[in-house]
Amino acid sequence: MAERINSIQGVSPVERVQRVSRAGGTAAGQFGALLQKEIKVAAEPAISFSKHAQNRAAERGIQVDDALMGQLADSVERAQAKGATNILAFDATRAFIINVPHGRVITTMSQEEMEENIFTNIDGAVLLK
Numbered sequence: 001m002a003e004r005i006n007s008i009q010g011v012s013p014v015e016r017v018q019r020v021s022r023a024g025g026t027a028a029g030q031f032g033a034l035l036q037k038e039i040k041v042a043a044e045p046a047i048s049f050s051k052h053a054q055n056r057a058a059e060r061g062i063q064v065d066d067a068l069m070g071q072l073a074d075s076v077e078r079a080q081a082k083g084a085t086n087i088l089a090f091d092a093t094r095a096f097i098i099n100v101p102h103g104r105v106i107t108t109m110s111q112e113e114m115e116e117n118i119f120t121n122i123d124g125a126v127l128l129k
Helices: 002-009 013-043 051-059 066-082 111-116
Strands: 086-090 094-099 104-110 124-127
Touching (some): 051 104, 066 124, 094 111, 104 111
């Protein structure tokens, strides 16, 4: 009876194992590609600039580099830990209004502009390190 079942299926046990292992290799490759994509996304800065903030930074001569992006991302993480939603991240020469939940810089200011402005609609301030 066992021989009759094997002959009906038409596939030997060895062939079945080979098919399964080949399919698993493809799935493993897809998994690896997906994992690499997620790692790349996680490594990207958790902060972005709105179009308005990009224009203001360019107008005001504020250099946006990797070091600044790291400082801003760190500020957002610290603000999230405290439950803030809109923060002022600043140092002696520049200031950034950031929407924390979206990780988005809303506007930027230079030192001269900070002296004359009042900051509203923020619920936290973070000193850039």
